[in-house]
Amino acid sequence: MPNILLLAGDGIGPEVMAQTKRVLEWASDKASLNFTFQDALAGGASYDAHGTPLTDEVLESALNADAVILGAVGGPDYDNVERHLRPEIALLKLRKELDLFANLRPAITYPSLANASSLKPELVSGLDILIVRELTSGVYFGTPRGMETLPDGTQRCVDTQSYTEAEISRIAHVAFELAKQRNNLVHSAEKANVMETGAFWRKIVTETHAKHFSDITLEHILADNCAMQLVRCPKQFDVLVTDNLFGDLLSDVAAMLTGSLGMLPSASLGAPDVNGKRRAMYEPVHGSAPDIAGKNIANPIATIASSSMMLRYSFNCEQIANKIDKAIETVLDNGLRTADIAGDNDRSISTTDMGDAILQALT
Numbered sequence: 001m002p003n004i005l006l007l008a009g010d011g012i013g014p015e016v017m018a019q020t021k022r023v024l025e026w027a028s029d030k031a032s033l034n035f036t037f038q039d040a041l042a043g044g045a046s047y048d049a050h051g052t053p054l055t056d057e058v059l060e061s062a063l064n065a066d067a068v069i070l071g072a073v074g075g076p077d078y079d080n081v082e083r084h085l086r087p088e089i090a091l092l093k094l095r096k097e098l099d100l101f102a103n104l105r106p107a108i109t110y111p112s113l114a115n116a117s118s119l120k121p122e123l124v125s126g127l128d129i130l131i132v133r134e135l136t137s138g139v140y141f142g143t144p145r146g147m148e149t150l151p152d153g154t155q156r157c158v159d160t161q162s163y164t165e166a167e168i169s170r171i172a173h174v175a176f177e178l179a180k181q182r183n184n185l186v187h188s189a190e191k192a193n194v195m196e197t198g199a200f201w202r203k204i205v206t207e208t209h210a211k212h213f214s215d216i217t218l219e220h221i222l223a224d225n226c227a228m229q230l231v232r233c234p235k236q237f238d239v240l241v242t243d244n245l246f247g248d249l250l251s252d253v254a255a256m257l258t259g260s261l262g263m264l265p266s267a268s269l270g271a272p273d274v275n276g277k278r279r280a281m282y283e284p285v286h287g288s289a290p291d292i293a294g295k296n297i298a299n300p301i302a303t304i305a306s307s308s309m310m311l312r313y314s315f316n317c318e319q320i321a322n323k324i325d326k327a328i329e330t331v332l333d334n335g336l337r338t339a340d341i342a343g344d345n346d347r348s349i350s351t352t353d354m355g356d357a358i359l360q361a362l363t
């Protein structure tokens with residue numbers, strides 16, 4: 001029986017997780033998946049109860065789970081907590097210990113929400129891009145890093161961009177595999193023109209493509225041009241693979257094409273084991289939204305869509321995942337909106353009502 005670890009976290013985390021669990025219970029029944037759910041504390045909630053954002057027991061549960069779903073962590077109550085005990089440490093520790101090197105961030109613009117984008121509706125309506133970001137290496141982790149004092153007494157600060165062949169090859173594999181399930185098109189973004197690691201990235205992606213995925217179309221694009229193209233003509237992209245730093249920036253650009261933070265899911269995947277099974281954590285892109293926590297007005301769609309990614313990538317349940325995605329689209333087409341996506345003339349509904357509506361569209 002697959003075991004799903006649910007870490008609701010802080011702020012709106014428990015509210016959006018409650019609706020997600022209802023959808024997953026439906027999916028479990030519908031596809032006879034027999035999920036067992038384990039609820040545990042993470043982030044500020046864990047700090048309050050145990051004095052640490054992630055206990056060893058919960059980490060162990062995450063390592064043993066078939067998949068982890070996380071709501072959100074953090075909030076102003078923890079602003080003065082020592083850095084190593086901050087709620088966000090739970091996230092970083094989970095990503096590191098589970099070795100979640102591939103971050104998948106879809107940017108989907110539902111036609112009925114195209115007006116919420118800052119771009120012209122015709123540019124984004126029906127947009128469906130998948131950004132695959134390398135998450136555990138590159139300039140955020142490379143050494144040497146830090147400050148030094150120069151002989152003349154002034155200071156110098158260093159970060160190091162570093163990638164091994166294996167690190168590039170494994171993220172490229174993930175992107176090409178995903179492209180097979182989509183439209184057989186991968187763009188790889190780097191700065192091969194000015195960075196050694198950029199030229200190396202391009203070389204390894206090209207070799208991986210030629211060796212294993214030559215039936216897929218591969219386009220190389222400079223990361224700065226990619227940022228420009230994302231706002232000029234975003235529908236030219238399907239799967240976009242890039243490093244940690246550029247992925248951080250480009251996925252936020254792509255995210256904003258879709259209009260609202262409350263709509264954006266994500267997945268972080270580890271390497272496959274001998275049975276082809278990957279460790280994985282699924283979470284909305286948004287944070288704990290302390291400004292609206294406890295009011296039952298948060299949008300649960302990002303977390304529900306993250307659980308749909310879980311069904312697709314951890315359990316190969318493409319049909320059920322599609323049904324959930326379709327139910328979200330139907331609900332939006334029917335004009336139902338939480339406050340964050342409501343237009344001036346729309347009546348907004350609660351978090352629970354949105355959960356009800358999605359379940360109703362499913363059944």
Ligand code: NAD
Nearest residue numbers: 072073074075261262286287288289290291292298299340
């Ligand atoms: P945030 O994403 O929590 O909120 C930004 C804005 O978007 C707020 O106005 C919020 O009300 C709105 N919003 C976010 N999610 C929404 C939803 N589902 N429905 C409706 N509105 C939504 O970002 P922030 O305010 O910068 O951060 C708040 C806390 O969350 C901080 O402690 C931060 O460190 C933490 N955080 C956690 C994660 C995570 O757990 N993955 C990610 C980002 C921020």
